[in-house]
Amino acid sequence: MRPPPSKAEVLVVGGGMAGLCAAISAQKAGATVRILEASPRHMRGGNLRHARNIRIPHDGISSYSPGIYPVEEFARELTEVSRGDGDAALIDMLASRAADLGEWLADQGVVFQTKHIPFSRRTAFFLGGGKAATNALYARIEALGIAVSYETPWDIDTLCELPSAAVVLCCGGDQADARQRFINRGTPFNVGAPMEGLIRAGAAVAGVSGAVHLVAVDARSPRHDGGIVTRIDGMQFGMMVDAQGRRFADETAIVGSRRYSIWGQTIAALPVPSATLVLDAGGMAAMPRLAFEPIRAANLGEMAALIEVDFAALSCSARQSGRVRKAPFFAYPVVSGLTFSCHGLRVDTRARVKMGDGSVSKNLFAAGAIMAPAVLHIGYLSGTALTISAVFGRIAGEEAARHALG
Amino acid sequence: MRLDETLSDEARRMLAICIVCDYCSGFCEMFRAAGRRPQLLDGDITYLAHLCHDCGNCLEACQYAPPHVFEIDPPKNLADVRSQLWPKIWSWLTLLFVPLAPLMTFLLVPSDILFARHLGPGAFYVVLPWSVLSIGAGIALMSSLAALGFGIFRFWRSSGGGNPRGAIMTALADSLTLRNLEGGGIACDHGGMRRWAHHGLVTGFGFCFGSTAVATVYHHSIGLQAPYPMTSLPVVLGSIGGSLMMFGCGGLWWSRLRRDRRRQAQTAGGYMLLALLMLVSVSGFALLIWRETMMMGMLLAIHFGAVLSLFLFISTGKLAHGAYRAAALLRAAMERRHG
Numbered sequence: 001m002r003p004p005p006s007k008a009e010v011l012v013v014g015g016g017m018a019g020l021c022a023a024i025s026a027q028k029a030g031a032t033v034r035i036l037e038a039s040p041r042h043m044r045g046g047n048l049r050h051a052r053n054i055r056i057p058h059d060g061i062s063s064y065s066p067g068i069y070p071v072e073e074f075a076r077e078l079t080e081v082s083r084g085d086g087d088a089a090l091i092d093m094l095a096s097r098a099a100d101l102g103e104w105l106a107d108q109g110v111v112f113q114t115k116h117i118p119f120s121r122r123t124a125f126f127l128g129g130g131k132a133a134t135n136a137l138y139a140r141i142e143a144l145g146i147a148v149s150y151e152t153p154w155d156i157d158t159l160c161e162l163p164s165a166a167v168v169l170c171c172g173g174d175q176a177d178a179r180q181r182f183i184n185r186g187t188p189f190n191v192g193a194p195m196e197g198l199i200r201a202g203a204a205v206a207g208v209s210g211a212v213h214l215v216a217v218d219a220r221s222p223r224h225d226g227g228i229v230t231r232i233d234g235m236q237f238g239m240m241v242d243a244q245g246r247r248f249a250d251e252t253a254i255v256g257s258r259r260y261s262i263w264g265q266t267i268a269a270l271p272v273p274s275a276t277l278v279l280d281a282g283g284m285a286a287m288p289r290l291a292f293e294p295i296r297a298a299n300l301g302e303m304a305a306l307i308e309v310d311f312a313a314l315s316c317s318a319r320q321s322g323r324v325r326k327a328p329f330f331a332y333p334v335v336s337g338l339t340f341s342c343h344g345l346r347v348d349t350r351a352r353v354k355m356g357d358g359s360v361s362k363n364l365f366a367a368g369a370i371m372a373p374a375v376l377h378i379g380y381l382s383g384t385a386l387t388i389s390a391v392f393g394r395i396a397g398e399e400a401a402r403h404a405l406g
Numbered sequence: 407m408r409l410d411e412t413l414s415d416e417a418r419r420m421l422a423i424c425i426v427c428d429y430c431s432g433f434c435e436m437f438r439a440a441g442r443r444p445q446l447l448d449g450d451i452t453y454l455a456h457l458c459h460d461c462g463n464c465l466e467a468c469q470y471a472p473p474h475v476f477e478i479d480p481p482k483n484l485a486d487v488r489s490q491l492w493p494k495i496w497s498w499l500t501l502l503f504v505p506l507a508p509l510m511t512f513l514l515v516p517s518d519i520l521f522a523r524h525l526g527p528g529a530f531y532v533v534l535p536w537s538v539l540s541i542g543a544g545i546a547l548m549s550s551l552a553a554l555g556f557g558i559f560r561f562w563r564s565s566g567g568g569n570p571r572g573a574i575m576t577a578l579a580d581s582l583t584l585r586n587l588e589g590g591g592i593a594c595d596h597g598g599m600r601r602w603a604h605h606g607l608v609t610g611f612g613f614c615f616g617s618t619a620v621a622t623v624y625h626h627s628i629g630l631q632a633p634y635p636m637t638s639l640p641v642v643l644g645s646i647g648g649s650l651m652m653f654g655c656g657g658l659w660w661s662r663l664r665r666d667r668r669r670q671a672q673t674a675g676g677y678m679l680l681a682l683l684m685l686v687s688v689s690g691f692a693l694l695i696w697r698e699t700m701m702m703g704m705l706l707a708i709h710f711g712a713v714l715s716l717f718l719f720i721s722t723g724k725l726a727h728g729a730y731r732a733a734a735l736l737r738a739a740m741e742r743r744h745g
Contacts, residue, residue, distance in 0.1 A: 042473065049469050052429055111591045113432035127591050128467030129429030135466060136592075222475050229426040229470075289444040291426045293419075 008034035008147065009404035010397070011164035013154045013194060015039075016046020016187075017386050018368025018393035019170035020137040023146050024108060025397030026168070031404045033146045033397075034164075038153035038171065038189040043225075044134065046172055047186040047340070047369065048386065050227040051130030053123035055383035056101050064102045064112040064124035071095045074122075081379030087206075090375045093349045097391045105390065109136040123383040153189070156197025165404035166363045168396045169194055169353070170389070173341040173369040175212070176224060182268070182338040183217055188224035195344060195370050204346040204354040207373025213380050214264030217337030218292045219274060229291040231260055232334050237286045238279030239321035240334070243272035245309030247317045261380065268336040276307045277332040278314070283323055284330045294330035303329045340369055340385060342378040347371045351396035365400050367392035409448045413486055418446045420483050421454065423476055430464040434586040435738045436480070437464070442741055449564030455487035456561075456727075456734035459586045461594035462665065482669065488727065489675050491557070496722040497678050500715050504685065507711025508704055520703040527631040533703040539710060546717040553721035558733050565737055573739035580735040600661045607654025607683065613647025614690075633697050641694065648687040655684040679724040685712045 010026040012019045015037035027033045037044050057074040058065060075095035078086060102124055106112065113127040126133040141148060154171065174192020176184050199205055221230035235251045240263075242248050248270065254262050267275050279287060284294065297303035300318060304311035318324040345366050346354040353361040368389040375388055409417075421440050424430065430437040436457040443450040460481050470476035511520065515533060524532045531539070570577070580586065587594065587601050621640040624630040634640045659680050666673060689709040696705055719725040 042471075113591070115590075116431045116438055125432075126429075127432045128463060129427075129469065131469045132463075132467035132592060225474065226476075227427075227469050228429075229423050229476075231426075289422060289425045291423045293422075 008032045009165045010034075010168065010400045011036065011166070012168045012170060012397075014046060014169065014171035014368070014370075015044050015138075015148060016170060016172065016368060017048040017051075017133075017137075017389035018370075018396070019046070019168070020048075020134075020141060021390045021393030022168045022170055022365075022367055022397035022400070023141060024137075024144065025394045026401040026404075027144050027146055027397075029398050029401035029405070031166075031401035035141070035146060035148045036152045036154050037148055037150050039150065039187065041150050043187065043189070044138065044148075044150065045131065045187075046170075046190065048130045048134050048137075048389070050186055050225075051126065051133070051386055052228065053120065053125045053383050054101070054105075054386040054390070055098075055123050055381065056387065057095060057098055057122075058102070059099070062102060062124075064106075064114065065121055066119060067121040069122050071099055074098065077381055078375065078384070081381045082375065082377040083379060085377035086375050086379070087346070089349050090347070093395070094375055094388060094391050097395065098387050101387065101390055104394070105133075108140045111136065153191075154194060156194045156201070166365065166400035168351075168365040168367060168393075168400050169198075169345075169370055170366070170368045170393060170396070171195075171370060173344055173372070175338050175341045175369075177341075180212070180338060180341070181273075182212065182214060182336050183219075183221050183226065183230070184224045185215075185217065185221075185226050185228075185230055185337045185339055186224070190341075190369065192341070192343075198345060198353065198364075202356050204356045206344045206346045206371065206377070207342040208378055209343045211342035211378045213261065213339045213342065214268055214336040215260035215339060216263035216267060216334050218290070219333035219335045220292055221337065226337070230337055232263070232277060232290065232332055233260070234279075234283075234287040234290075235259075235263060235277055237283040237323065238277055238330075239317055239324050240275050240277055241307075241309060241314060241317050242270050242275050243309065245304065245307075245311075245313035245317060247321060248275070251321070251323075257382070263334070264336045267334060273336060275334045276309070277334055278303065278307070278318070278324055279330045280324045280326045281328055282326055287330075290332065292332070294332055297329045297331070299327055300324075300329060303331060307331050307333070339380075340372075342373045342376070344370050344373040346374045347392070349395075350399045351392050352399065363400075363403055365396040367396040409451065409487065410490060413490065414448055414451055417451045417455070417483055417487055420478055420480065421446055421451065423470060423478055424464075424480065427470070429469075430467065430480075432590040433463045433467070433592075434459065434461070434590060435580075435735070436484075436586075439738050439741065449566070451487060452561060453565035453734055453737055455484040456730040457586070457738060458484040458488075459584065459731070460485060461587050461589055461600075462669070463589045463592055463594040465669070467592075485673065488730070489673075489724075491730065492675055492723045492726055494674055497675055497719070497724070500718045500722045501678065501682065503715040503718065504682070504708075504711045507714060508707040511703065511707035515703065521700045522703075523698065523700055524702060525698060527633075529697070529702070530632055530706055533706055534710065542710070542714060543717060546714045547720070550718050550720040550722070554726055554729055557721065557726070558729055561730060561733055562737070565734075568740065570736045570740050573736055573743050576739040576742075577732065577736035580739065581732045586735075599657055603654045603657025603661065605654075606650045607658065610647045610650025610652075610654055610687070611683075613643050613650065614686075615647075617641075617643035617647060636694075644690060645694070648690050651683055651687040655680045655687070659684075675724040679719060682712060682716055682719060682723075686716055 009031040010033045012023045012035045015035045023033045057069045057071045078091045110133045111127040113125040117125045172190030176188045176190045177192045216232045217230040304314045351365045353364045372388045464480050470478035617640045693705040
């Protein structure tokens, strides 16, 4: 591993949404800044690269989202999804500081999409998605003269020889840890090493080790980095069978925006955590377009052989569901895919890392997925991970610069 | 036209991912049209390919762009589908007229006529008879337009048929303004330069067409024969047109070169067309400047060969893209109208 370059007052570890916002804020506050990004240039941006929209409250008319979405409503939702286990002070800070986020991001060059998108009062869409936003923020970083070192992961063992006056950890959770048994939809660089090192060194823990947010994805997805298109949808048009060919849930009862994650958890809880979505000709016609082509079979016997389940069990399931009757038959292999992990560090409202003994670090800050469980615990609220990253990234950058400049 | 199976399968694989992702819906009509046609039949793929203006915004913004394992590269993939319509071999064969016309002239026209100074009305036709020029150009233009018309007819049918009345004005505006090169709010890869250069080229082409039309009227109605004086309408229109075309070709060549270097792409068809258009403009100016010298005969033959090639390029080369793009924009405007 290359040694971290040392000529900056604020060192930002990780070049995703949190790191980029932290770097911009710290530099604007007068500090010299360097970003260490673990990925090569084409994969920079962490999970921002895979994002589509960001949750932003707005008390009045906003140019990015229709209607109004008051700060109080956002705070209430955060408290609800974290089931009271989220840090109330962080929730308040997040909700109130998120209000000017749209304007701030637009000032940094991020472009929002206002046409040809679903109605969304709560979120603003990046034109072209998260990689376009990533490119815009990196262009801003470059224009500000902030140095970026690519392919430079950072190890916690070098913490004792701190190269800068202040360090901001924005290197994500541990969703890409090799011990995770699920397909990782996000960046392969969130391996969680700095976080774990800090926890070993006595940092306070947020969330629950091993807790993850799952959705149903195609089993043929890449091990990492498959993003949004790997999701499987349309279960209600066919039947879901387990590794034995037996149904394990009422497909038509799981609907609404939470259907992806309910299926993700249900499949993960199976004795063999994989399943197959089987459809007949009629069901297939009703299916939304998916990224991968379905497996095709002329009859159920052939299908049973192709998806390696017992024929008797499969035909029994087909009769029972009542939706799988007319040849030809189609199938999608389904497993659980990981969106993010719910294990991280605790911080105070100035984004300073909290220690297990109740003390607070003076020169170590954290923002983004690495501290998101301190806000959400193990809850999920769509588009909020980016809001946490941007808001606490900005706070961490300002505070780190203030510390570094004395 | 039947799509090459490997190409259409690859386009289908890619567009399926684009439809499911849908992050690029704000960039251009291609992605929105793809969402309206999730079946991705061959006719759909050709239609979507012609909707792409090749601005490159989607590639820049793609989380799945190479080297990602999904290898999503819509500009390249769709350009490959389009270029099936103007195979490189046809373009090269068409370009043969460029050397062939001066060569035949050199061989067939006695050199004391070819390399003499000819002045006054009808000077051009002493070297190359009016009948040769008009019949040659007429056959090339008419056969090319007929072939293009047939191709457009098949394109229209395979992409769904129907009567486009009511969508025509929208499509015309989309074609003339190149609205889809605006990138939806993010400035695209040299989008500004490409747009202005393209506008210049098309306008210049229009002026040259106008010059020819006026000259035809002069020739047949009032018996005025070329060459025309420097201040006459055909010469003025042709000079403005030629200048605009040279500016347009230069700009498009420059932006294409930079883009190809960045994307490591090979787009021979585009360069061939630009080179041909440049040759038509330059040879036209050369003929104007040296028309009273002994060089006139050969310059006329060179200009004539380039124009013949250009006419044939309407169906065999990349010049056909204009008609197909307009048809695709018409189809898209129709779909937007009817939902």
